[in-house]
Amino acid sequence: MKLTDTAIKIVTVHPSGTVRNLINTELRNRGYTDVLGAPDLQTVVGILETGLIHWLIAPIMMDDKINSFQILKLITEDPTMMDMRLSFMVDASSDPGLISKAFDMGLLSLHRHMASKADIEEEFKMLFSRDVACGGELSLVAAEYLRQFLKDEKRHAELLRFEKALFQFHVGNLKLLLHLAEAHLLNGQVEPALNLFSQALLVDATLEPEINTLCEKFPEARSQGQAEAAARAPEVLGIRSCLVVEPDPETLNLIVGLLKQLGVQNIYTFQDPTQAEQWLDEKIVPELVILEWRLPQMPGPILVQKLRTVLGFGVPLTVMNKDLTERDMPVLHEMGVTDRIRKPIEPQAFFQDVIWVINQDRSPSEPVILLQKIRQAMADQNFEKLAAFTKRYMDSDKSSEAEKSLLQAELAYYRGHYPTARNLALNVLKSGLASVEVLNLLGKTMMKLRDFTSALCCLENAEVICPSNVKRICNIAEAHLEMGEQQGFRENLDAAKAIAPTASEVTEVEVKGALVNGEGDKAHNLMKSLQSLLSIVSFTNNRAISLIRTDRFEEGLQLYNEALQAVPENRNEVLAILHYNQGLALARANRLDEAKAQMEAAAALKSDKIRSKVTSLKGRIQKAIDTQQKLELTVCRENTPEAVSTDPQKDYEELMMALKINPGDLCCHKIYFEPVVSPELKDHIDRPLRFKKRSSIQREAPGKAS
Numbered sequence: 185m186k187l188t189d190t191a192i193k194i195v196t197v198h199p200s201g202t203v204r205n206l207i208n209t210e211l212r213n214r215g216y217t218d219v220l221g222a223p224d225l226q227t228v229v230g231i232l233e234t235g236l237i238h239w240l241i242a243p244i245m246m247d248d249k250i251n252s253f254q255i256l257k258l259i260t261e262d263p264t265m266m267d268m269r270l271s272f273m274v275d276a277s278s279d280p281g282l283i284s285k286a287f288d289m290g291l292l293s294l295h296r297h298m299a300s301k302a303d304i305e306e307e308f309k310m311l312f313s314r315d316v317a318c319g320g321e322l323s324l325v326a327a328e329y330l331r332q333f334l335k336d337e338k339r340h341a342e343l344l345r346f347e348k349a350l351f352q353f354h355v356g357n358l359k360l361l362l363h364l365a366e367a368h369l370l371n372g373q374v375e376p377a378l379n380l381f382s383q384a385l386l387v388d389a390t391l392e393p394e395i396n397t398l399c400e401k402f403p404e405a406r407s408q409g410q411a412e413a414a415a416r417a418p419e420v421l422g423i424r425s426c427l428v429v430e431p432d433p434e435t436l437n438l439i440v441g442l443l444k445q446l447g448v449q450n451i452y453t454f455q456d457p458t459q460a461e462q463w464l465d466e467k468i469v470p471e472l473v474i475l476e477w478r479l480p481q482m483p484g485p486i487l488v489q490k491l492r493t494v495l496g497f498g499v500p501l502t503v504m505n506k507d508l509t510e511r512d513m514p515v516l517h518e519m520g521v522t523d524r525i526r527k528p529i530e531p532q533a534f535f536q537d538v539i540w541v542i543n544q545d546r547s548p549s550e551p552v553i554l555l556q557k558i559r560q561a562m563a564d565q566n567f568e569k570l571a572a573f574t575k576r577y578m579d580s581d582k583s584s585e586a587e588k589s590l591l592q593a594e595l596a597y598y599r600g601h602y603p604t605a606r607n608l609a610l611n612v613l614k615s616g617l618a619s620v621e622v623l624n625l626l627g628k629t630m631m632k633l634r635d636f637t638s639a640l641c642c643l644e645n646a647e648v649i650c651p652s653n654v655k656r657i658c659n660i661a662e663a664h665l666e667m668g669e670q671q672g673f674r675e676n677l678d679a680a681k682a683i684a685p686t687a688s689e690v691t692e693v694e695v696k697g698a699l700v701n702g703e704g705d706k707a708h709n710l711m712k713s714l715q716s717l718l719s720i721v722s723f724t725n726n727r728a729i730s731l732i733r734t735d736r737f738e739e740g741l742q743l744y745n746e747a748l749q750a751v752p753e754n755r756n757e758v759l760a761i762l763h764y765n766q767g768l769a770l771a772r773a774n775r776l777d778e779a780k781a782q783m784e785a786a787a788a789l790k791s792d793k794i795r796s797k798v799t800s801l802k803g804r805i806q807k808a809i810d811t812q813q814k815l816e817l818t819v820c821r822e823n824t825p826e827a828v829s830t831d832p833q834k835d836y837e838e839l840m841m842a843l844k845i846n847p848g849d850l851c852c853h854k855i856y857f858e859p860v861v862s863p864e865l866k867d868h869i870d871r872p873l874r875f876k877k878r879s880s881i882q883r884e885a886p887g888k889a890s
Contacts (some may be wrong), residue, residue: 197228288856375485427474439529474504497560515650561573595839624646677693
């Protein structure tokens with residue numbers, strides 16, 4: 185939910201019809217078109233059972249049949265309610281313990297004076313001005329209200345605890361850094377506040393007037409110098425380690441000094457990228473990577489891909505060069521670069537660039553960073569993160585509708601729904617978004633659909649736009665291999681090996697070539713270095729099925745045999761799958777004795793993953809042999825692929841069910857924790873709420889206002 189979206193649905197609750205009308209009139213005057221009034225929260229629950237509410241403005245109503253805390257609890261527990269926000273209207277008699285617990289549970293804002301037209305106008309003026317100042321980030325808007333509440337209540341220890349947690353979530357936010365310093369001062373902790381002032385001035389000297397204002401409020405802070413504090417700076421970035429690759433020793437020393445000023449303790453420096461590679465081989469994972477883009481020993485694209493092969497997208501990686509511009513960024517992003525740092529290095533610009541990179545890593549909001557996080561979540565099979573980052577991307581007003589459709593195509597590809605992925609990607613292409621991402625996804629999808637001519641066309645065009653992508657070159661090599669074009673296969677394999685000879689993708693495609701060309705020993709030796717052989721199994725099965733379907737049955741069986749001989753003996757699960765797949769092909773050809781032998785071989789390997797399938801099919805084969813009848817393989821789980829979804833909206837909804845509320849997703853929920861909750865309040869919160877979502881309700885389509 186965004187306050188700037190005037191299409192959101194707002195419900196205001198107040199027992200007085202006059203007050204409701206005044207509030208609703210003010211909201212309509214601000215451009216909101218869907219505003220309803222309700223006398224109580226029972227009416228609100230009825231609305232929620234049949235539709236969505238994005239913003240609820242209500243009193244606490246503790247003595248009513250339904251209270252606002254029950255609604256807050258519902259929001260935190262029901263994934264379909266996660267876009268809903270709640271604002272409280274309170275008076276002087278309201279219990280402060282209730283208010284702080286409400287912020288703990290995700291309250292957006294607190295309004296003490298809502299009885300007259302002037303009061304209402306002033307309250308909303310403050311809310312919307314805070315929203316603008318916070319860039320629409322509702323966790324920061326809620327923090328403004330919570331901060332003021334804790335100050336008014338003189339709960340300074342809790343304020344400090346909250347400011348520390350909030351700053352860690354929005355690392356590098358200098359306004360929050362000053363709020364944290366003020367919280368230290370309110371608790372009588374002068375030295376930490378001075379350290380924070382020093383770091384703020386390092387990054388942005390224009391903050392000096394604000395710091396002076398704070399020092400005027402706390403005279404004890406003026407009595408101590410700030411110059412010495414920088415040397416004792418805390419970790420403003422919240423990271424301890426950084427890898428820097430820079431050939432120029434003078435620039436390298438400058439960067440090290442600046443990182444130390446930001447509190448980075450462990451800085452690993454290399455002038456030669458090959459030494460950095462060897463260092464990473466020792467399984468040391470830095471929290472940030474900074475490297476020169478144009479290195480004399482190795483081209484930037486090659487080094488970036490090598491680093492991403494080792495680190496994945498879980499570590500922010502930024503490049504430096506004096507000639508890089510915004511026009512270069514699409515290519516850099518496709519390679520896996522998070523951002524660029526301007527050269528020559530200027531301290532304040534460097535600080536701001538590095539802080540932006542770290543902040544985006546912790547709390548991504550830029551579409552390109554979100555996409556990197558989404559792809560990492562896919563690689564890690566982390567469905568919670570995948571759902572969270574996908575939702576954030578779909579809700580972003582920085583992403584176009586075509587870009588959101590492209591992400592849906594990627595999600596369909598990830599789930600194995602290749603026809604859906606192809607159709608969505610083609611529609612994106614027709615819309616005019618002919619980016620390298622679209623072409624790359626289309627190429628990969630066509631590979632899965634075994635349309636290698638189309639795949640090659642897409643992949644080669646993507647490679648022209650953004651050359652030297654190892655994964656894409658491997659896909660191009662594989663397409664040539666499938667089309668029987670050995671020269672094209674070898675040329676592209678050599679090109680990939682020249683860039684990243686030890687990359688798993690390169691080894692995998694070389695194994696595939698060895699299997700097709702009957703080089704079993706070579707395939708066997710190469711497979712020993714691969715952690716996962718799933719790509720090899722998939723390739724073998726798909727190619728064998730294709731050969732069998734085109735009346736090249738013996739060639740298909742030979743491919744299975746080559747793979748079985750090449751797979752290392754300790755990879756029981758892979759061997760079992762290959763035996764099962766070959767046995768299934770033989771059973772379909774009614775070569776039952778051979779099929780039985782393959783099932784027995786698969787069973788002997790005791791693979792938990794396919795044990796039930798092996799047992800079932802083996803029994804049916806034996807029965808057919810005993811009765812001397814032809815085995816009829818009907819459509820069932822054992823012998824058909826999973827049904828392909830053609831409904832991307834349904835796929836999206838299923839993914840969203842994995843959503844969990846993380847810090848910052850729902851205002852200050854999970855950032856601020858109320859230390860004491862009275863038994864009476866706990867009873868009110870836990871009171872059962874009769875609520876049943878109607879099956880007719882559908883989630884908002886991805887990309888639409890919510």
